[in-house]
Each structure stands twice: as C-alpha cells, then as structure tokens.
Amino acid sequence: MGSPVTLYYFDGRGRGEVIRWILHAAGQNFKDERVDHAEWVKNPQMKTKSPLGQLPYIEVNGKTLGQSHAIGRYLARQHGLAGKDAWEEAEVDALVDFTEDIYKGWINWLHAKMENDPKVDDIRKQFLTADIVPYLQQYETILGRNKSGYLVGQGPTWADFTAVGFLDELVLMDQSILTSHPELQEYVDRVHNLKGIKEWLAKRQKTEF
Ligand SMILES: N[C@@H](CCC(=O)N[C@@H](CS)C(=O)NCC(=O)O)C(=O)O
Incomplete structure (x- = not known):
C-alpha cells in the first residue's frame, strides 16, 4: 500500500x-x-x-x-496508474506533457485575472477560442483511436487525471465549453466516476483555483 x-x-x-x-x-x-x-x-x-x-x-x-x-x-x-510497460509509461508521460503545454496557457490567463491585467478578456478569448482547439481535437482523436475510454492502454492512468483536471478548469472558465464535444464530456464523466475520485469530488472543498 x-x-x-x-x-x-x-x-x-x-x-x-x-x-x-x-x-x-x-x-x-x-x-x-x-x-x-x-x-x-x-x-x-x-x-x-x-x-x-x-x-x-x-x-x-x-x-x-x-x-x-x-x-x-x-x-x-x-x-x-502509470502504464503497464515501458512503452505505455512513455505514452503516459507524453500525454502528461501534452496537457502541460496547454495548462501553461490556462496559468497565463489565471495570472492575468489575479493581477487585474487590462488584457485579461483578450487573453481569455484567445485561449478559449483558439489555443485550446487543437488540444481538444487531439484528446478526441486519441480517445476515438484507443477505444478503452482512456488515453493510454486499457484503463485509467494519471495522464487521464491531468487531462480531466485541465478540462475541469476549462469548464469553470466556460460552462458550455464541452457542449460541442460530447465524447469529451463522456470521458470527463467516466474519470469523475472512478472509484476514489468520485468520493473525493463529492467531499472536496470549493476553492478558487
Ligand atoms: N513545475 C513545477 C511548478 C511549481 C510551481 O510553479 N509552484 C508554484 C505554485 S503552483 C509555487 O510554488 N509558487 C510559489 C513560489 O514559487 O514561491 C511543478 O509542476 O511542480
């Protein structure tokens, strides 16, 4: 344990x-x-x-x-939760890094918001309407290809936790963001319903970020 x-x-x-x-x-x-x-x-x-x-x-x-x-x-x-062999572990790492690349854009917006940057609305618009688009498409493509319902291999890995954690932040920014991405919404729900995660989300205190 x-x-x-x-x-x-x-x-x-x-x-x-x-x-x-x-x-x-x-x-x-x-x-x-x-x-x-x-x-x-x-x-x-x-x-x-x-x-x-x-x-x-x-x-x-x-x-x-x-x-x-x-x-x-x-x-x-x-x-x-890291992949079943060295190759899957590398795939998981690649997906974690992939999410990290776009997560940095989210941090950029968060800082702009916290510092009352006058450009915050432009930063938000660029991020939500342009920057995230290829990332959402890639998640959909990977999930469509992998068939297991998760990004890598046959079950959940921490790559799914980083991706869904990021998607959760997007939904907090814009509640309708996944409306046009039903497969991603299903994916988010699947990960949210995993044993342990579900119980944690039910009791987690609300925090600003
Ligand atoms: N790449 C690092 C980034 C760590 C980082 O930026 N931490 C921030 C909070 S999210 C921090 O410690 N800020 C306070 C400080 O640097 O004094 C990681 O993933 O852990």
Whole structure:
C-alpha cells in the first residue's frame, strides 16, 4: 500500500490536485497539508524546507520530493496508474506533457485575472477560442483511436487525471465549453466516476483555483 505520504500544497487544486487524484484513486491514505499562501510569502523558512523552493512537494519516509510530475509519476508507478510497460509509461508521460503545454496557457490567463491585467478578456478569448482547439481535437482523436475510454492502454492512468483536471478548469472558465464535444464530456464523466475520485469530488472543498 506504499509508505505514508504527506502532500504539501496551497489550499487549491492547481498543481497539487493530480497528486490527490492519484492517491484517492489508489485508495492510499495521505496527509493533505494545505499551506497558507500568506504564510508562505512571509515566512521564508517554509520555502527553504521545500526541496525546490516550490509547492507541491511530498514527504515520504523523512525524504522530500518536488515537481508535480515527478511526484505523479512516482506515485502512479506504485499504484498501477502509470502504464503497464515501458512503452505505455512513455505514452503516459507524453500525454502528461501534452496537457502541460496547454495548462501553461490556462496559468497565463489565471495570472492575468489575479493581477487585474487590462488584457485579461483578450487573453481569455484567445485561449478559449483558439489555443485550446487543437488540444481538444487531439484528446478526441486519441480517445476515438484507443477505444478503452482512456488515453493510454486499457484503463485509467494519471495522464487521464491531468487531462480531466485541465478540462475541469476549462469548464469553470466556460460552462458550455464541452457542449460541442460530447465524447469529451463522456470521458470527463467516466474519470469523475472512478472509484476514489468520485468520493473525493463529492467531499472536496470549493476553492478558487
Ligand atoms: N513545475 C513545477 C511548478 C511549481 C510551481 O510553479 N509552484 C508554484 C505554485 S503552483 C509555487 O510554488 N509558487 C510559489 C513560489 O514559487 O514561491 C511543478 O509542476 O511542480
């Protein structure tokens, strides 16, 4: 069942959420330590304590590991959520990186919004009407080709958790975004209904991001 894990992240979904999904889907208990952002900014010791000066990081057996994708890969491998062989693992990594590329666009919009950037509406429009289009098409193509209902192999992997976590953010930006993508809506529902994820989503506190 893996060694006890403590996850340190801000009180939000962000880059911590995929780690939570992996652990919840795996049924592994963990300590979900929420770091107060104001405290993080004013207390430099908190940054020093983290392995790379950033969040998220995990603590396992007295050791710490940073970078959300390294953490995701490490945990997913332990729980059969990283692909069944080296090739599938590489495919999963490719899909995680693919989602990361467009997730950065979402972060760009979020920062513009939080900083009251006067260009925020243009950034949002460009992102929702242009930037995400080829990504949504690719997800549809891959799901259509793979037939299992998931992006890689015959079952869920953490590539699905990063993709659906991202699609969830899109829906929060524009509730009708998946209306013209019924296969993606079904995919999102399928992942949301996975054991462990479903229970987590039902009890998760609402946070801004
Ligand atoms: N590539 C890193 C990015 C980590 C990152 O940007 N963390 C942000 C929060 S999402 C952070 O720690 N910000 C506070 C700071 O840098 O002081 C990962 O995926 O973990």
